[in-house]
Amino acid sequence: MKKSNLLERLGVISIFLVVMPACLILAGCAKSGSPDAVSGATKPAQAQLPPLGDTYEILGWRDGIKGCVIKYNAMLVRGGEISSEAGIEYLSGLGVKTIISIVPSAQAKRWAEKRGMRYLELPFPKGSISDETIVKYRGFLDANSAPFYVHCHGGTQRGGILAVYYRIHKEGWDFNRAAVEFGTLGGDLMNSHTMLQSIRNPTPSADGAK
Numbered sequence: 479m480k481k482s483n484l485l486e487r488l489g490v491i492s493i494f495l496v497v498m499p500a501c502l503i504l505a506g507c508a509k510s511g512s513p514d515a516v517s518g519a520t521k522p523a524q525a526q527l528p529p530l531g532d533t534y535e536i537l538g539w540r541d542g543i544k545g546c547v548i549k550y551n552a553m554l555v556r557g558g559e560i561s562s563e564a565g566i567e568y569l570s571g572l573g574v575k576t577i578i579s580i581v582p583s584a585q586a587k588r589w590a591e592k593r594g595m596r597y598l599e600l601p602f603p604k605g606s607i608s609d610e611t612i613v614k615y616r617g618f619l620d621a622n623s624a625p626f627y628v629h630c631h632g633g634t635q636r637g638g639i640l641a642v643y644y645r646i647h648k649e650g651w652d653f654n655r656a657a658v659e660f661g662t663l664g665g666d667l668m669n670s671h672t673m674l675q676s677i678r679n680p681t682p683s684a685d686g687a688k
Contacts, residue, residue, distance in 0.1 A: 528663050540568045545633035548641075548663060551649075553624040556641050558633035560586040566593055575623040578615070580630040580637065596622055600640075607639060607673045609681050615640060619648065636673075638665040643677040653678045 527536050527546065537547040537555075542565025545558025555574060559581050560566060566589040569577070577590050582599040590597040598618050602611045619626065628644075630636035638660050645656040657674060661667045667674070 531659070531662065533659060534663070540565065542566065542568060543629075544631065545629075546664075547633070550641055550644070553626065553648075554641060554644050555625060555627045556633055556637045557627065557629050558637070559583065559629055559631055560589070563589045566590055566595070569627050570595065572625065572627075574625045574627045576618070576626050578618055578626055578628045578640070580628075580640075598622065602636065604636065605669065605672060607636075607676050609676075612643070612677065612680050615643065616647070619644070634664040635666060635670060638663060639670060639673045639677060642674065646677065 527538060528548070530536065533550070535549040537549055537557075539545075540547055540557075542560060542562035543557050544561055547555065547557035549555045549572070555569070555572060559579070560569075560577075560583065566586070570593045574595060576596040576598065577586075578598050578600050579586065580600055580602060582597075582601060587597040600611065600615055600618065602608065628637050628640040642656045642660050642665075645651040645659065646653055657667065660670075660674075
């Protein structure tokens with residue numbers, strides 16, 4: 479293994495150790511016999527919310543939205559996929575103007591457009607995010623109106639990765655700070671290592687360089 483890759487992995491391990499206490503708290507969120515609850519896609523029985531933080535607001539589980547909804551700031555909200563029109567109504571109430579979906583749904587798009595919201599498709603597989611996808615995501619952020627709602631199935635992993643990108647490349651956060659927040663909110667630091675490194679060190683074209 480190259481020295482640079484080894485150092486990157488050691489860095490992720492160090493961050494994991496920092497956020498491990500929060501991960502143990504979040505373990506209570508998986509107390510359900512439902513496979514969807516284990517994946518974080520629906521509200522599990524006896525669920526616990528993520529720990530409180532100074533950099534985000536926990537909005538919790540909402541009708542019509544799978545997973546726990548997190549508000550990072552006035553510009554960015556993250557959660558799971560939209561399962562009914564009630565979810566769109568809730569997001570509209572938050573002032574969301576643009577939805578960026580990793581798991582696009584024709585029905586959700588119709589609901590969103592009915593309320594005058596943009597619904598943009600950004601599909602990518604679990605575990606990796608390409609430079610082309612990063613370029614597309616950056617373009618969505620630059621060309622559309624905030625607040626944005628980004629989501630995958632459960633909201634925690636791939637949706638969380640898009641939030642990490644936003645923190646680093648739109649708000650100027652240090653990578654370690656953004657990664658710690660990702661882990662604190664339930665992100666899998668070890669299994670998301672490849673995605674984290676892709677958004678940490680994008681190619682010049684993916685980073686918006688001319």
